[in-house]
Amino acid sequence: MQFSDQARAAKDASRSLATASRAVKDAALHAMADALAAAEEDVLAANARDVSAAEESGAAPALVDRLRLTPARVTAMVDGLRQLAGLPDPVGDVVRGWTNPNGVQVRQLRVPLGVVGIIYEARPNVTADAAGICLKSGNAALLRGSSSALQSNTAVTAALRRGLQAVGVDPDVVQLVAGGREVTKEMMAARGLVDVLIPRGGAGLINAVVTGSQVPVIETGTGNCHLVVDATADQDVALGIMVDAKVRRPSVCNSLETMLVHRDIAAEFLPRALAVLAQHEVTVHGDADVVALDDRVVPATEEDFTEEALSLDLSVAVVDDLDAALAHVRRYSSGHSETIVTGSVRAADRFTAEVDAAAVLVNTSSRFVDGGEFGFGAEIGISTQKLHARGPMGLAEMTSTKYVVVGDGQVRG
Amino acid sequence: MQFSDQARAAKDASRSLATASRAVKDAALHAMADALAAAEEDVLAANARDVSAAEESGAAPALVDRLRLTPARVTAMVDGLRQLAGLPDPVGDVVRGWTNPNGVQVRQLRVPLGVVGIIYEARPNVTADAAGICLKSGNAALLRGSSSALQSNTAVTAALRRGLQAVGVDPDVVQLVAGGREVTKEMMAARGLVDVLIPRGGAGLINAVVTGSQVPVIETGTGNCHLVVDATADQDVALGIMVDAKVRRPSVCNSLETMLVHRDIAAEFLPRALAVLAQHEVTVHGDADVVALDDRVVPATEEDFTEEALSLDLSVAVVDDLDAALAHVRRYSSGHSETIVTGSVRAADRFTAEVDAAAVLVNTSSRFVDGGEFGFGAEIGISTQKLHARGPMGLAEMTSTKYVVVGDGQVRG
CATH class of the missing domain: 3.40.309.10 (Aldehyde Dehydrogenase; Chain A, domain 2)
Structure with missing residues (x-):
């Protein structure tokens, strides 16, 4: 599928997810966890192919280690999805609100960002973690993993999508973005379809996205x-x-x-x-x-x-x-x-x-300085930029806000 | 002066402003107001030159109107600075805080963004308004006005800087960025020196900045x-x-x-x-x-x-x-x-x-839907993007945050 078609499908699917209740999202997370657990054998087999290919191509042992899944790592991914279901839903939280002297009521509510693109390197566990965090915060996820983990990521994503389908949630809220480097460029140019890009990986990847993207980026991770x-x-x-x-x-x-x-x-x-x-x-x-x-x-x-x-x-x-x-x-x-x-x-x-x-x-x-230690329950990364979010990013940091303004006929005049 | 020198001077000057007390910033705002009021004659004379040049070049009447300053408009700029002095200081506000079970105390505080670049069109009143909002929120301002308003903006900026100097604040926290289109490009490429760019003007300007900038941008203003x-x-x-x-x-x-x-x-x-x-x-x-x-x-x-x-x-x-x-x-x-x-x-x-x-x-x-109507007291613009700030942007939206984590020897182990 073309990236633009994937992005449009994500945008469409994100609309119903944005107004989904916590109950629907938590059921989806458990269904994703169930489907991933059921697919463990497929996922490990796919991962073994990625690992062999990496070893044959002479990849560094550290990279192969990051790439490798084990039954324990799959279980950790499954448990991570279930833990997300247990966390409060940030969407709909009232950040602040007041009533104007003329009786007009103003509330600022948390709403999902919309479509979140995650660009990441070898670790296939990010596929499930990021998909889960995006889903819980009401966002569609476009997951751009590395080609070295393509087989693993394909198997993980297929399982997550089966879980979503099982509970009637549009599976296009979780999509793997495959293809060559030009697809990353398309993602970085997809203003209006992708609401934010979050690169996760080494300094080179992060810098390339931060300087090359027309889509707003949240910079994460470099810690000197x-x-x-x-x-x-x-x-x-x-x-x-x-x-x-x-x-x-x-x-x-x-x-x-x-x-x-x-x-x-x-x-x-x-x-x-x-x-x-x-x-x-x-x-x-x-x-x-x-x-x-x-x-x-x-x-x-x-x-x-x-x-x-x-x-x-x-x-x-x-x-x-x-x-x-x-x-x-x-x-x-x-x-x-x-x-x-x-x-x-x-x-x-x-x-x-x-x-x-x-x-x-x-x-x-x-x-x-860590989302878990801060009690956020989940973390998509640690932002080192000043806009939007700075420091560990939990579910609230994966939202925007919307002002809801209610009156009974007031005009400014 | 080269733009990169200006930006470095702004970055240096922003550091002491970031930790300045509200009293210092309010005194600076009043001094800026005093100096601008004292310079009214100069400012109006400079503006008359801009207006004549625009009229001679056949500029549209609407543009000439936006460009024109009057004694009333100068007074409004002066009053705007004084009103900012009356507003609460967002810097240092505790957004949230907690104590971990191990006694480690965590507070999330508002801090300035650092150096804010404002790219705007004809209205010279933006020069004083934006400088004042940036100053009150602890940010250095790099003001990139249009060439049609260069004389006016130069006179306004000179007055504001005299005011800053009078109370011992580094005048490089308010700088006018002059020069051709290539300077706008330098601003958009100045990652690490400029923390955020805010374009104010027509859809064409905003789109050019939003798609061309490597510095994070806050998109404002288009309202269909x-x-x-x-x-x-x-x-x-x-x-x-x-x-x-x-x-x-x-x-x-x-x-x-x-x-x-x-x-x-x-x-x-x-x-x-x-x-x-x-x-x-x-x-x-x-x-x-x-x-x-x-x-x-x-x-x-x-x-x-x-x-x-x-x-x-x-x-x-x-x-x-x-x-x-x-x-x-x-x-x-x-x-x-x-x-x-x-x-x-x-x-x-x-x-x-x-x-x-x-x-x-x-x-x-x-x-x-307006910063004034929302009670924000000042408004730099209305954000139509989802990251960082959405809707009317007051002083709080001109800040980032910082986690202050205090212990007495705790380690994670």
């Missing part, structure tokens, strides 16, 4: 996150947060990439920090002050401070004062999550006020 | 607004709303462009409506049913239903039922403000639920 250890920091707290944010799951966007240590505390803190990092097999890329302390420290390059490592590598620098720390963060931050450990109210206040990021943290770990 | 007169409508109410929405100020975006009349009421209602419209010198462009009723009715073209007239022209059609009315609105609406007059709860509910627009109105005039 800093930890500032202030002169007045509780060192044990700083060490705990450093390990939590760097080591537990280095490949995620809210993990730590650079630690900046105040010179007044460096001589005492850094040897302790380097010892702990060594225990956790973290490679430290340090500035001259840090290199001087320990043979294991690799000299840091400009790239080390600029790029997300997403691995057990940590850039470390000594800063003369809070101003220098703030200047470093301003220069290199991707605007995701920035943390200070400090005992000073003044330093905490300056840091939270002056750092321009989706989340600023004091004396706690950036790993808490 | 409908009035549906249902079978159960109170006819006097319908006539009153029709006149209010069409006649009072036809050039604004929330004015009425097309009226759709239910066939069951058409024979009685339309002759009354046509008589009232004739009294107000409105040219009616009707479908075959309407043309048949009155010699003064011009046959409506597809363009009449598609375009905003912004004049004393009204397209009128008879529809067989509410479904036909909804289908017409769906096809032609620009998603601004759509109205139904009805006595039926069922029809009102269907209309408000199914029509996809920034505002849907029942038994009252679309002219109420």
